[in-house]
Amino acid sequence: MKLFYSSASxxxxxxxxxxxxxxxxxxxxKINTSDNDPDFIKSNPLGKVPAMTLEDNTIIFDSGLIGYYLDEKYNDRHWQAKxxxxxxxxxxIQGILDQSVTMIIEKRRPEEIVYDYWIERYKHAIPRGLAWIWQRYESYLSEGMSLASVSLVCALEYLDFRHPEIQWRKDLPDLEAWLNHWKGRQSFLETRPE
Structure with a gap:
């Protein structure tokens, strides 16, 4: 099997x-998505990572879908939501990731066409969403590893990597402690964004 990825995604x-x-x-x-590598485009015609080619040349793209596939095929404990x-x-959590990535895309536009309204909207929505998630799902997230907990660690560390101005820790010290518990795990250390 082959996985196409970019290190910051x-x-x-x-x-x-x-x-x-x-x-x-x-x-x-590891690829640069803007290069349109032919093998990568064959694995995802939308030109987005991650994209995976299976042993029988079946293609799967979208992180949620690939996660479900891996969980069902290779994980006896099944981490996906039941x-x-x-x-x-x-x-x-996927929505928070989407907003975080959209903010980066918006910030990279030429200055005269950056739409500050969306950047400001997401700067407020992300901490609000994290607070809602933690208030509602703290006990579930604290039970152990799940697809949701993997996504949340990746989302929080992406915020730290790309959006340090979003001070989510200030109002969510218990969520910060939760992150500190998981982020030292080898799988997270080996995949930290560059």
Missing amino acids: PYARKVRVLIREFEVSVTEK TWDHKQLEAS
């Missing part, structure tokens, strides 16, 4: 963490 990082946690044999190919409420948690 929090979506690809989620998958790379799972590969390590489940001890899956995968060739990881209730709609916990699926809501996974979707909420």
Whole structure:
């Protein structure tokens, strides 16, 4: 199997963490998505990471879908959400990742066409969303590893990497302690964004 990834992508990082946690044999190919590598485009015509080619040449893209595949095929404990409420948690964390990445895209536009309204909106929405997640799902997240907990570690460390101005720790010291518990795990250390 082959995984296409970029080292800064929090979506690809989620998958790379799972590969390590489940001890899956995968060739990881680091790419620059703007290069439009033909093998990469074959694995995801949308040109987004992560993209995975399976042994039978089946392609899977989207971090959530790849995560479900790896969890079902290689993890006896099955970390994916089993209730709609916990699926809501996974979707909420995905939303925070989406907003964080969208902010970077917006900031990289030429200054005269940067839409500050969206940047400011997400700067407020992200901490509010994290507070809601922690208030509602703290006990579930504290039970152990899950697809949601992997996503949340990746989201929080992506915020630290790309958006240090978002001071989420100030109002969520228990969430910071939770992150500190998990972020030293080998799978997270090996996949930290560059």
